[in-house]
Amino acid sequence: MAKDGEKSGWKEYIWNPRTREFLGRTASSWGLILLFYLVFYIFLAGLFTLTMYVMLQTLDDHKPTWQDRLSTPGMVIRPKTDETYEIVYNVENTESWDMYAQALDKFLAPYNNSVQAEKNNECVPDQYFLQEDSGDVKNNPKRSCQFNRTILDLCSGINDRYYGYQDGKPCIIIKLNRVIGMLPSKDGQAPFVTCGAKKEDSDKIGELLYFPPNGTFNLMYYPYYGKKAQVNYSQPLVAVKFLNITANQDVNIECRINANNIPIGSDRDKFSGRVSFKLRINTIN
């Protein structure tokens, strides 16, 4: 009994032929309420758009309002495999390292001397390349300094097409994330990168070679003025070549930036101001 009543109650609720009500409302009632909500939401959407517009107007095109999240810039290595920061390959197996070489080729292509010469200026090294706006007059577009691939020397891939991977002396390229207006320095000199093995691996890392020498990021590449003002900005790179790293073993390496005015990043972020990765070169013998 009760169940039947309930069933017909439901049916009636969905469509009541007597009062011509669908879900408890007549057509005009639905029309009215939907119209109300249409107006209501159009108004809200309008208000939202307006506030968004006003907010966007207040933004500076060239510098974000806040940069507090980026006080310590991140560091990244190349070549980079899909998932993890591990470079593992077999010297004898060309296929296992060829992809690294190709990735580096691709990554370094914009740094070819010809491209750089075409797009960028030669700058005075060892001093910041400041291009401030004078008052309201914007000094745009801003020029960028050349970072020629040849600076990387043995790791440039020009003389050694395979970046040393084929003979167990691989090159790793390190870059510092771009942050607008950042002026890093180490005692007034250029900041530099140092790499080292993690504790237990310190005897396995062997000798390292930095390019440019000492692993510096020259001051002339700073500050960065943002992608809108400084379209052709070339991020400075540092290459590290592992000359005699112990083969057939995992070597955990950490590289960090040495600069006075870059705060040491939080423990939670393993990629701010430093970068860790694993290197393993397998040989048959």
Place this chain on the structure above:
Amino acid sequence: MNLAICLLLQDDHEITIEELETRYNTSVTKGLTSTFASQVLERDGPNELKPPKGTPEYVKFARQLAGGLQCLMWVAAVICFILPVFMVTSAFSLQLYLAITLISVVVVTGCFGYYQEFKSTNIIASFKNLVPQQAIVIRDGQKNQINAHQLVVGDLVEIKGGDRVPADIRIISGQACKVDNSSLTGESEPQSKTPECTHENPLETKNIAFFSTTCLEGVATGVIINTGDRTIIGRIASLASGVGNEKTPIAIEIEHFVDIIAGLAIFFGFTFFVVAMFIGYAFLEAMIFFMAIVVAYVPEGLLATVTVCLSLTAKRLARKNCVVKNLEAVETLGSTSVICSDKTGTLTQNRMTVAHLWFDNHVHAADTTEDQSGQSFDQSSETWRSLARVASLCNRATFRPDQEGVPIPKRLVVGDASETALLKFTELTVGNIMDYRNRFKKVVEVPFNSTNKFQLSIHELEDPLDLRYLLVMKGAPERILERCSTILIKGQELPLDEQWSEAFQTAYMDLGGLGERVLGFCHIYLNEKEFPRGYAFDPDEMNFTTSGLCFAGLISMIDPPRATVPDAVMKCRTAGIRVVMVTGDHPITARAIAANVGIISEGSETVEDIAQRKRIPVEQVNKRDARACVISGGQLKDMSSEELDDALRNHPEMVFARTSPQQKLIIVESCQRLGSIVAVTGDGVNDSPALKKADIGVAMGIAGSDAAKNAADMILLDDNFASIVTGVEQGRLIFDNLKKSIAYTLTKNIPELTPYLIYITVSVPLPLGCITILFIELATDIFPSVSLAYEKAESDIMHLKPRNPRQHRLVNEALAVYSYFQIGAIQSFAGFTDYFTAMAQEGWYPLLCVGLRSQWENVHLQDVQDSYGQEWTFSQRLYQEYTCYTVFFVSIEICQISDVLIRKTRRLSVFQQGFFRSVKTHPKHASLGIMYLNSQSYSITIYRVNSVSVSFQWWFVPVPYGILIFVYDEIRKLGVRRYPGSWWDQELYY
């Protein structure tokens, strides 16, 4: 009724003693043999009330953990636990955190509910206390004292004054045995118990004494006819446990509402699960979305809010002498439409008081107020002095010693109710009765007995020179009049002729018609010569003059109504609540009191009144003409339930008199059949079934038995009917306020839900995290929503009809729609405005955000470019995401400040209601509360809830939306007030 049938089948009280002896294999002189007794004990079990088999405690607890919402949260928690196993994710601890939070929410609310249930279901526990410890039993012709639970059917037991009756007993012999049946029937008048069978109904007959009643005076021997659960009280106890605990309306409301919410949560979750799968998310990701939507949509804090609101009101009520045992009952009280009230003690003061006197052919009204603040009568007449002397001397009641400081009406007295009333009355009018009695030395007295129906005593006179004796007598007026030949009028003894006799009859009828107990008083100075000093008066032979006396006057007594009751009944009337009196008293008394307190209003007539007025037979009267109706228990027994329903429907003013123990239950059921929400007051054990059956049972704190208190939902500490009305008012207020509170609580579910919807569909970085949602639900929003419970009423709620629980629901469509799709929508926009602002100002423009999700959440991408070309590591992005959570959280809170302000009223403008009035009275109140809590929560969140401190300007972004909410709601209220009944009112008033 089962019980009634059981009782009718039993004829132990009707059969002869010989038959009884053979039936139970016993002897009325020697009792049972010990061996047979032990056999019977084996067969029947001990003489004690068994607690009914209840649901095991763990099942009850488990049930609390398995409600609709709880199940949802369990599922969500399990998903949280399982997911990290399948996913290599850095968010492992986060998921674990969430799972633990969800489980603790379920467990804590479950414990709360279990505790509530535990408190309200231990009714039977109290019956144990009723079992007497020891009983005197005669077995093998020997008198023994044994444990009462060892008694068996057929045992011969002795009871004496002060004992508790150990089982149901057929009285074999008794001397002046009186039993207080109040724990069983509620009648406070002691019942005399004699061996004769006086009534076919075992409950009415005088030769059965019931288990758990108390023997007040005298002694009696009897044969046990029922033990343990088979006793009358045992059956009532099992009846009480058989009566299902009706769910309170608010429990039904909340259940109904929770079901809808749970259903919607699953619906939303599932829809977006499908959408996510469709868009191309992995199964596990889609599961996370499902869970997150459930968490976002379910109002976790709601149950806590409701409970806290109710307990606050319960506290407030406790201060007004109503102790609420079952929290939800508070609200039920508000929807009460019928109150079935006891008379004695609830409507009346529960003490006999002299109400009227008749002497000098005039009716004089005495002062019946509790504090003796009323008018007194003219005491100058000589007749009054004589009447007062008779009343003072012919009285065996005495004050207990050491009560000098106590006001006379409150003093404890040894003696029966009428004598107590007379003693107190004379003490108040004459003064120092004990001393007065000493001056008139008592020579002899004949106590009251049912054959004579009078009491007399003979005293020496105060004046030592006057050697006459004074005989004073009181008793049933007609009996007294028979013995009188003269009447005292203004101090003159006049012959008692026809005219005076008629005057006496009129006065007697008048006073009796008021429902008062009338006593006649007379006296005579005995002839000095016939009865000289030292005459041996013999009380048994009555060797002295007992006729030709001089009639002094009549005194009538009543249990007067409490001073506050008429007002309270009036209040009930304006509030659309019907007050029905259900009493064990005589119909005339019941009617008189009902008329006195306004249950039967002035000018209302019963069918009998109309018949008398029109001088037509009762049958010819149209029943619908009679507003009032007095139905006695006897009539009620012959009525079918349809007839009773009819009577309740047709007569708005009902009085039930002489009702037997179970009829109260029948009346309650009838009222409920008519769709009323019934509140019932009661004090006796016999009331417990009715109390349980009622939507709200109200027990008396002073007069109530433990069983009644246990069965009840509410206890009146002062036994005062007026307190119920206070309860009703509070109940109605809390209903209104709960509505506001729930509306407030629901609103934020939309801004909690929309971030996920946008996150899934548009793939922006997640604007609001699960833990933050729980934090809003369970921490910051609890206080503001509770503060709404302190809101004062918007209009005079006691002038409205009780709400119809089927039509006026706690959560209706308008409330949900308005909260969700209007205020909730505005809040969502506020949240997103603030979110996009925070993102844009950090370098992520809104358009870049769209579709950013996969890059943003990739743990291995450490150089994702923002709109300015800057590169972000994963941690930096995560930190930014937490900033967004906090920003969204702040937006919701800012809007909720506005929300709590608008929820203060549903119809009036906030300005009319007074913005800060309640802030003053409750410093922890809403708006300030949120502010404070925000700053508090803020510091907590920084460390614990993955939120981070945000720049101050982001606090101001949502403010325009907050103002919009306030202004919009004021417009809504204006429309609702201006155009009642319009489309606007119908759609937007909740």
